Structure formats: structure tokens, C-alpha cells
Amino acid sequence: MSSPDELQITPGMQAYIDKNNAYLAQRGNYIKNTVKKWKFDTIAVHGLYNVEDAIEDYQGAIIEPVFMSSSQAYRDSDEMECALAYQIPTWCYSRIANPSTYYLEWTLALLEGYGFDGQTSACSTSSGMAAIAAATQPFLVHTQEHVHEKRNFLATAQCYGGTFQLFSIRYMEERGIECRWIEDPSDPDEWASKIDKNTRFLYGELPSNPGQGFFDIKAVADVAHSHDLPLICDSTVATPALLRPICHGVDIVVQSATKSLTTSGFGVAGAIISRGDITTNIPNEAMKQDFCLYTKYLPNRDTGPNLHPMQAILTLNDMRTIRSKMDMLSRNTMTVAEWLQDQSMVESVEYLGLPNHPLHDLASKYMWLVDAEDDPLYRKPVNRYGHLMSFCVKGGRENTRVVFDALQRIWRATDLGRIKSVATIPAISTHQQQGEEGRKLAHIPPNLVRLCVGAEHPDDVIADLDQALNKITASSKVSMAGAKS
Ligand SMILES: Cc1ncc(COP(=O)(O)O)c(C=O)c1O
Incomplete structure (x- = not known):
């Protein structure tokens, strides 16, 4: 971060800055020469927390400590002034930074940047929605030259309902910032045709919740960059174990860490992860150079969507086994999706892993289980598609509710x-809140059930689905057979 104009660096302050610059150089070397050489699983398990950190600073604790403290004390005024001017990487106040969120952020930055040559950084947030707001709002500022310009941005219509509401109500209705919905994101020409001189960013969710939308990341990133715009992707459903969009040209990744990153369900969390030197037409050098650090130190300092330290460590702990979990969960989902396809009361199944899904080939280009080549189970690249799928029940909304209400092992909840x-x-x-029109745009019919398959044995998940599908009465089966013939 650049120093404020009025900052007078005293010799005492300089001593702190020098000491911390030496620490940053040492950390940079450790990342470059050690951590960046590890496999994905090792990074997920250890991140930046090592024996030296533990012994020197944290009484030897082998698990990253939970720092509940609201703020940090300083040795003297020189250290305090340096810290609050962001000249040294201390954490000062937990709304801005905290040692527990620090370790989570580094692990996320390294996992999303796995296989990527450049730098990545992360900023944790209190939820996935807070992450989406933090990733998009800095691009929606009025620029000095164009105070009255009609700002717009592009976003995939197939997206999580909360995102749809944020974009269509909070941004469009309340602030007059136009969201241009992309109806077929797999067509790069549709993206290109909707950009004009007032466009600020391109936003895509993939795979989308619940409709399994997908697009050619590299092609859309090229479209964005050729107009000096960033591509922001919500990669919640894939997690870095299956897809790392930054490696394919994406500028900023959004994660609802509430979901597959923390399969436990112990709370709500989010994060943004950015590459160094993003593409943007906003004239703000600090934001361009390190978007996450900028967001953390400035906009998020002022709006306060910070993550609680306890939640940070719970999230970090869940993430340690993300690769093997996403492998198992994806395999279970594939088994269930294949079974559902053959059921007479199921109208259609949406899962990118099914070879007959129209986006299967495109998704297969991008969705790989990380490090499968080095896994003794596989020893070759392996496609995996995550554990979110959906299916439509024959007989409309009534039959859908019958099946849904009959589920015994599978939990009925707005969760995934x-x-x-x-x-x-x-x-x-x-x-629900986006209304009939919004749901049509996002391809969400009333008879669609979203299913996120867990780690139970897939036979037991199938047995539950089987008994639930069988609850559709014989009479409705007969009447539908009649309607068909
Ligand atoms: C794809 C996706 N992105 C973002 C969110 C929002 O995340 P959170 O609930 O953590 O705010 C969700 C929530 O379901 C989601 O499914």
C-alpha cells in the first residue's frame, strides 16, 4: 500500500519498517522456495503456519490459534503509526486483519493459485455474499471524469438466488447500475456484444447453482481483457480442488466458504482471491496491483464484512482434506446421477459429469481433480464435477413436493x-424471491430439486430417493401415462 502523503517517517518508524521488510522478504522466500513446491494436499494441510511460527509466536501450538482479541497492542507510538499507515504487516484491529484470518487467507490464496505462476492474495469475509459485494463494489465507483456515466456490468443469469437479488435489486433497482444478464454464457459472442464503454466487469458463476451452467473461462477472460475489464468468477461449487479459474485468466475468484470448502456446516464464511495486477479500467493503482490487499485495507475496513477468527480456523480446518473429499463426493454424485437418469418418474437430470449433458465436454476441459496424476489411486488425469446436481420430477410441482417431503435420510434445507x-x-x-420471470431467465422450473450428495454410501442415498420417488401415487403415474400416450 502506498503511504499517505502526510506521513513523516521518523528514524524510529524506519527501524520498524526495515525489520518488517526483512520479515516480508524471508516470508517471500519461504513461499517461493518451499511452499510453492509442495503438492496441493500439503498446502491444504499446512498453509503458511510452520514450526518456527508456532515456537516463536504461539507457544508451540500445532494448530493455528484462534485469536479472539479485538485489537493489537504496540510497543510505542512509532510502531503504532507505521501499522495504521499500513507500512508494516501487523494486524492492528480485527475488522481489518487478524492472525487467525491471516492463516486462512494465505491457504486460500495458495490453493487457488496452485499451478499458477504469478502471485495470488486473499481476503476473507463474513459470508459468500459479503465476498461477492466486496469483489464487485470497487468497480462500481464513479470515476472522476465520468461522474454521471450510466455504469453497467455483465453477469450470468444462471447464478445463486442471493447473487441475482444483489445484482438486480441492490445494484440495478436501488443504485441504477445496469446488470446485463448473459443468457447463454457458453457463447463468448453474447458476452462481447453486451460490453460498452461504461462496462465495469464481467461476472460468471460456474458451475452454477442449481442449473449447472458453465462457460469457456479462457474465451470469456480474453473477451474481458480485450476491453480492459476484469473477469470475476464464483467458483464455490467447484472449489480449488477441481477448478482454479485464476490459472485460466480469471482476475478475481469468489468463494462461499460456507459450502464445499467447509463441508462440516459449522457456520458461514466467504473469501475473495485475486491474481496480482488485475485488468481494470478503473484508474486506481493500489486496487489494480493487489485487489485483495486493497479491499481488505480500505473498502472492507470502512464497511466491515470481516470474518470472525473462530470461523476462520473452523474453515481452515475443514479445508485440509478438501481434495480427497471433493473426489469422494464427486464420485458419489456421479453414481446417484446415473441412477436417477434411469428412473421413470424423473423427467431430466442436470449434472455436468453425465456424458449426455450439453456442457459436459466444455466442463471436462476445465474440471480436473487436482494432482490425480500423483495419486496412487489414479496415476493419470481424472475429471471430477463436484457434488451439486439437480433433477426434475415428472408431474409438476405437486409430485415434486411429494418426493421432497418423503425424503428420510436426505435433509430438506436451503444448504449445499x-x-x-x-x-x-x-x-x-x-x-423464490427472484420471481417467476427471474427463475425463467435462470432456467429454474418449479419441479426442479437441487440435490447435493454427501459422503454417505451412495447406495443409501439411492435407497432414500427410490422410496421417495415411489411415494408418487399410482394414480398420478397412471394419469401421466395417459397424458403421454
Ligand atoms: C454459488 C454460491 N455463491 C454464493 C453463495 C452465497 O454464500 P453465503 O451463503 O456464504 O453468503 C451461495 C449460497 O448458497 C452459492 O451457492
């Missing part, structure tokens, strides 16, 4: 990414 199987009907829950 859990170690336990969870289902919802998006039209009456996650995507």
Missing part, C-alpha cells in the same frame, strides 16, 4: 456443500 446429503426445491427457497 455438506458432508450430509441435502436437498431443496430452489423455486420455493433459494430462488
Whole structure:
């Protein structure tokens, strides 16, 4: 961060800055020469927390400590002034930074940047929605030259209901910032045709919740960059174990860490992860150079969507086994999706892993289980598609409710990414508020059930679905057979 104009660096302050610069150089070397050489699993388990940190600063604790303290004390006024001017990487106040969130952020930055040559950084937030707001708002400022310009941005219409509401109500209705919905994100020409001189960013969710939308990341990133714009992606459903969008040209990744990153379901958390030197037409050098650090130190300092330290460590702890979990959960989901396809009362199944899904080939280009080549189980690249899928029940909303209400092992909840199987009907829950029109735009019919398959044995998940599908009465089966013939 650049220093404020009025900052007078005294010799005492300089001593602190020199000491901390030496520490930053040492940390940079450790990342470059050690951590960046580790496999994904090792980074997920250790991140930046090592024996030296533990012994020197944290009484040897082998697990990253939870720092509940609201603020940090300083040795003297020189150290305090340096810290508050962001000249030294101390944490000062937990709304801005905290040692527990620090370790989570570094692990996330390293995992999303796995296989990427450049720098990545992360900023944790109190929820996935806070992350989406933090990732998009800095691009929606009025620039000095164009105070009255009609700002706009592009976003995939197939997205989480909360995102749809943020973009269509908070930004469009309340602030007059136009959201241009992309209806077929797999067509790069649609993206290109909707950009003009007032466009600020391109936003895409992939795979989308619940509709399994997907697009060619590299092609859309090229479109964005050729107009000096950033591409922001919500990669919650994939997690870095299956997809690392920054490696394909994305500028900023959004994660609802509430979901598959923390399968336990112990709370709500979010994060943004950015590459160094993002592409943007906003004239703000600090934001361009390190978007996450900028967001953390300035906009988020002023709006306060920080993550609680306890939640940071719970999230970090869940993430240590993310690769093997996403592998198992994806395999379970594939088994369930294949079974559902053959059921007479199921109209359609949406899962990117199914070879007959129209976006299967495109998704297969990007969604790989990280390090499968080095896994003794596989020893070759392996596609994996995550554990979110959906299916439509024959017989409309009534039959859908019959099946849904009959589920015994699968939990009815507006949740996903859990170690336990969870289902919802998006039209009456996650995507209820966007109304019929909004749901049509996002391809969400009333008979669609979203299912996130957990770590139970897939046979037991199938048995539960089987008994629930069988609850559709014989009479409705007969009447539908009649309607068909
Ligand atoms: C794809 C996606 N992004 C973002 C969010 C919002 O995350 P959170 O609930 O942590 O605010 C969700 C929530 O379901 C989601 O599914």
C-alpha cells in the first residue's frame, strides 16, 4: 500500500519498517522456495503456519490459534503509526486483519493459485455474499471524469438466488447500475456484444447453482481483457480442488466458504482471491496491483464484512482434506446421477459429469481433480464435477413436493456443500424471491430439486430417493401415462 502523503517517517518508524521488510522478504522466500513446491494436499494441510511460527509466536501450538482479541497492542507510538499507515504487516484491529484470518487467507490464496505462476492474495469475509459485494463494489465507483456515466456490468443469469437479488435489486433497482444478464454464457459472442464503454466487469458463476451452467473461462477472460475489464468468477461449487479459474485468466475468484470448502456446516464464511495486477479500467493503482490487499485495507475496513477468527480456523480446518473429499463426493454424485437418469418418474437430470449433458465436454476441459496424476489411486488425469446436481420430477410441482417431503435420510434445507446429503426445491427457497420471470431467465422450473450428495454410501442415498420417488401415487403415474400416450 502506498503511504499517505502526510506521513513523516521518523528514524524510529524506519527501524520498524526495515525489520518488517526483512520479515516480508524471508516470508517471500519461504513461499517461493518451499511452499510453492509442495503438492496441493500439503498446502491444504499446512498453509503458511510452520514450526518456527508456532515456537516463536504461539507457544508451540500445532494448530493455528484462534485469536479472539479485538485489537493489537504496540510497543510505542512509532510502531503504532507505521501499522495504521499500513507500512508494516501487523494486524492492528480485527475488522481489518487478524492472525487467525491471516492463516486462512494465505491457504486460500495458495490453493487457488496452485499451478499458477504469478502471485495470488486473499481476503476473507463474513459470508459468500459479503465476498461477492466486496469483489464487485470497487468497480462500481464513479470515476472522476465520468461522474454521471450510466455504469453497467455483465453477469450470468444462471447464478445463486442471493447473487441475482444483489445484482438486480441492490445494484440495478436501488443504485441504477445496469446488470446485463448473459443468457447463454457458453457463447463468448453474447458476452462481447453486451460490453460498452461504461462496462465495469464481467461476472460468471460456474458451475452454477442449481442449473449447472458453465462457460469457456479462457474465451470469456480474453473477451474481458480485450476491453480492459476484469473477469470475476464464483467458483464455490467447484472449489480449488477441481477448478482454479485464476490459472485460466480469471482476475478475481469468489468463494462461499460456507459450502464445499467447509463441508462440516459449522457456520458461514466467504473469501475473495485475486491474481496480482488485475485488468481494470478503473484508474486506481493500489486496487489494480493487489485487489485483495486493497479491499481488505480500505473498502472492507470502512464497511466491515470481516470474518470472525473462530470461523476462520473452523474453515481452515475443514479445508485440509478438501481434495480427497471433493473426489469422494464427486464420485458419489456421479453414481446417484446415473441412477436417477434411469428412473421413470424423473423427467431430466442436470449434472455436468453425465456424458449426455450439453456442457459436459466444455466442463471436462476445465474440471480436473487436482494432482490425480500423483495419486496412487489414479496415476493419470481424472475429471471430477463436484457434488451439486439437480433433477426434475415428472408431474409438476405437486409430485415434486411429494418426493421432497418423503425424503428420510436426505435433509430438506436451503444448504449445499455438506458432508450430509441435502436437498431443496430452489423455486420455493433459494430462488423464490427472484420471481417467476427471474427463475425463467435462470432456467429454474418449479419441479426442479437441487440435490447435493454427501459422503454417505451412495447406495443409501439411492435407497432414500427410490422410496421417495415411489411415494408418487399410482394414480398420478397412471394419469401421466395417459397424458403421454
Ligand atoms: C454459488 C454460491 N455463491 C454464493 C453463495 C452465497 O454464500 P453465503 O451463503 O456464504 O453468503 C451461495 C449460497 O448458497 C452459492 O451457492
